[in-house]
Amino acid sequence: MTMNAAAGMKKMSAKELAQIVIDRAEWFILDVRNESEFNDWKIEGDKIEFINIPYFEQLEGVDSVLDKIPQHKKVLVVCAKEGSSKFVAEQIVEAGRSDIYYLEGGMKAWSEHVEPVKIGDLKTGGAIYQFVRIGKGCLSYMVISDGEAAVVDTSRMTEVYEQFAQEMNVSIRHTIDTHLHADHISGGKKLAEKTGAAYWLPPKDAAEVTFSYEKLNEGKEIAVGYTTIKIQPIYSPGHTIGSTSLMVDDTYLLTGDILFIASIGRPDLAGKAEDWVQDLRNTLYKRYKELSDELIVLPAHFGKGSELGEGGRVAARMGDLFRMNPGLNIQDEAEFRRTVTENLPPQPHSYQEIRQTNMGKLSPSEEEQREMEIGPNRCAVHDK
Structure with a gap:
């Protein structure tokens, strides 16, 4: 964190x-966005307190704000892009307070930050890494073996994978989407084109795509490196008709948006909730039930900070999820149908446009892509 000499405030x-979120550190956040923006999406953590006082209420001064900010906690001021938070932070510092920070790049920067963490080693010497997009709740993966890598459910910030692959001295040979995403723009096709990799997509989700791709079908094995490590697709519809889970090294199950740590996937983002409910139930209650309880489940999203484990990892044993995940414990089929079709959280912002972009039908600018993705992850049933 660096000092701003002119204002005496600090940027983060x-x-x-x-x-800070991963370490569960104590902080106080003053969010100066409009109330509707704050209510829709905010920075959350186990020991983070926050208050929302819109910027326009502070234009005449911050005197009314000072008594609402704890005296002995570090304070982070947050806005959409940075400018308003810098102004407010400077006013608070001038009023005599210390330990005042503003978020560099605002919530836009928070939405786009991706943090790589190691999940574990593979049996023949490779490793699997999780890329946590903590502000958006998106998770992607890199499987590494013998100088080669495969990236799964790539975010649109493809540079983070290229840089990580360079640091690990590996070449990206495959990019894979477990399904056609609706809440974020996939970087899978873009990363494949930049690295010369093959891009894989479930064909049942690709009926309207405008580009060529490799078909991610059950029974297909995608080798990574020259070892016996393979990525094995398992057809698992429900969130989309093509949703496909990936078994890696007989140890890890990448479940896409079908199964999360604290919830299950919603079936309504393509407008076919009633049609896909039974598929979702069959995948969760039959197909997954046939798999080993010892598998480590690695989802494509998380909903709340409480799902972050040690080091920011998001993972759980399959057996533990069958005991603890509410979405896996609805025995009555009618109740299950109601749960996944009624009273769901709001649908993701611009999700139709995001789906169209992921099909190759729209080509939004970088700034338009940022605006389309702003907001929380909303792929789960229980994220209300």
Whole structure:
């Protein structure tokens, strides 16, 4: 964190904030966005307190704000893009307070920060890494073996994978989407084109795509490196008709948006909730039940900070999820149908446009892509 000499305040990067959330450190956040923006999406953590006082209420001064800010806690001021938070933070510092920070790049930067963490080793010497997009709740993966890598459910910030692959001295040979995403823009096709990798997509989700791709079908084995490590697709519809889980090294199950740590996937983002409910139930209650309880489940999203484990990892044993995940414990089929079709959280912002973009039908600018993705992850049933 660096000092701003002119104002005496300090700036914090999204990476530094991510570490605060992961470490469960105590902070106080003053969010100066409009109330509707704050209510829709905010920075959350186990020991983070926050208050929302819109910027326009502070234009005449921050005197009314000072008594609402704890005296003995570090304070982070947050806005959408940075400018308003810098102004408010400077006013608070001038009023005599210390330990006042503003978020560099605002919530836009928070939405785009991706933090790589190691999940574990593979049996023949490789490793699997999780890329935690902590502000958006998105999770992606890199499987590494013998100088090669496969990236799964790539975010649109493809540079983070290229840089990590360079640091690990591996070449990206495959990019894979477990399904056609609706809450974020996939970087899978873009990363494949930049690295010369093959791009894989379930064909049942690809009926309207405008580009060529490799078909991610059950029974297909995608080798990574020259060892016996393979990524094995398992057809698991419900969130989308093509949703496909990936078995890696007989140890890890990448479940896409079908199964999360604290919830299950919603079936309504393509407008076919009633049609896909039975598929979802069959995948969760039959297909997954046939798999080993010892598998480590690695989802494509998380909903709340409480799902972050040690070091920011999001993972759980399959057996533990069958005991603890509410979405896996609805025995009555009618109740299950109601749960996944009624009273769901709001649908993701611009999800139709995001789906169209992931099909190749729209080509939004970088700034338009940022705006389309702003907001929380909303792929789960229980994220209300």
